[in-house]
Amino acid sequence: MRVRVLPDYESMSAAAAEIVAGKVREKPEAVFLLPTGTTPLGMYRRLVEMHQREGLSFDRATFFNLDEYLGLPPDHPASYHVYMEENFYRLVDADPAQIHVPEGSAPDPEAECERYETAIREAGGVDLCVLGIGRNGHIGFNEPGAPFDSRTRVVRLAESTRRVNASDFEGDRAPERAITVGMATIFESREVLILASGANKARAVAVAIEGEISDAVPASMLRRHPNTTFLLDQEAAAALSLSDE
Numbered sequence: 001m002r003v004r005v006l007p008d009y010e011s012m013s014a015a016a017a018e019i020v021a022g023k024v025r026e027k028p029e030a031v032f033l034l035p036t037g038t039t040p041l042g043m044y045r046r047l048v049e050m051h052q053r054e055g056l057s058f059d060r061a062t063f064f065n066l067d068e069y070l071g072l073p074p075d076h077p078a079s080y081h082v083y084m085e086e087n088f089y090r091l092v093d094a095d096p097a098q099i100h101v102p103e104g105s106a107p108d109p110e111a112e113c114e115r116y117e118t119a120i121r122e123a124g125g126v127d128l129c130v131l132g133i134g135r136n137g138h139i140g141f142n143e144p145g146a147p148f149d150s151r152t153r154v155v156r157l158a159e160s161t162r163r164v165n166a167s168d169f170e171g172d173r174a175p176e177r178a179i180t181v182g183m184a185t186i187f188e189s190r191e192v193l194i195l196a197s198g199a200n201k202a203r204a205v206a207v208a209i210e211g212e213i214s215d216a217v218p219a220s221m222l223r224r225h226p227n228t229t230f231l232l233d234q235e236a237a238a239a240l241s242l243s244d245e
């Protein structure tokens, strides 16, 4: 595990974008597993700029998203389909046939999970997985207690996660369930990059990096992964003892 601490959100986002860009330059047909949320917005913005200014191309890459709310149609404004189209996929030259987001409104969610897991496997597995971290240490929507051997499945969201995400929904009520890629699927990625920014992530980051490795803090499990980088801004790193060195 590597830990890199950058001064602020902008420099963390720039470093994250460089890592993604480096991967697609080195391997244009790379397979990515990507997050939504507030944290990666700066990274996506920079990747779009690199595409526009330098011609960075994603047209041979394959994309999977980590998660989607259960029951949300792809055109729902709070869906991760819409988020990804608006912030990244539509703004670069990604091939629509190579973009995969779990189908939250699939009539048979279990079958959808199986289909998704198979699609990742058939794509040859993930070259680079980019993650955010929840305030409770979740990755994807693998909430505390998520089994290490879990695959893409339907999960119940933690109440704290629903509260944090409530403002995206009318009536301030986030869905109770979601489809998420599992811990084992994330773990099999050849490289993992986990991003955290801001003081409200400092505790989760400190527990994930310096606490006990336990499924109570899903992000802590990444310390067993052979190629994981935590990319933090100074505020998110503030509760680490290594930040005093």
Ligand code: F6R
Pocket (backbone or CB within 6 Å): 034, 035, 036, 037, 038, 039, 040, 066, 067, 131, 132, 133, 134, 135, 138, 139, 140, 141
């Ligand atoms: C989103 C996801 C979540 C977020 C996490 C942090 O696709 O998988 O694990 O990465 O909840 O969200 P933000 O970045 O909004 O703080």
